[in-house]
Amino acid sequence: MKITLAGQGWTFDAEAPDTVLEAAEQAGIRLPSSCRNGTCRTCICLSTSGAVRYKIEWPGLSLDEKREGYILPCVAIATADLTIEAPAASQF
Ligand code: FES
Numbered sequence: 001m002k003i004t005l006a007g008q009g010w011t012f013d014a015e016a017p018d019t020v021l022e023a024a025e026q027a028g029i030r031l032p033s034s035c036r037n038g039t040c041r042t043c044i045c046l047s048t049s050g051a052v053r054y055k056i057e058w059p060g061l062s063l064d065e066k067r068e069g070y071i072l073p074c075v076a077i078a079t080a081d082l083t084i085e086a087p088a089a090s091q092f
Helices: 019-024 063-068
Strands: 002-006 012-013 046-050 051-052 076-077 083-087
Touching: 002 019, 012 019, 019 076
Parallel strands: 002 083
Antiparallel strands: 002 012, 046 083, 051 076
């Protein structure tokens, strides 16, 4: 799957079982993160297109947030090409 960071125009590939966060790091892109297990919400970002599934049963997102397109990249696995908004992302 191809992940695009809308603001920066950066792209990277993410394939299961890697999470979006892990795939970004492998591509040299650091997204905000802390717990990396879907509870702290540090990594929350808006996905304006695409689809994900979660590797844990209850990621820390409300139903409304899910409907609005928010995802937790640390536990999200892309199931379609994704566009995400992550203004705090950096390259390393
Ligand atoms: S890093 Fe804590 S929820 Fe993603």
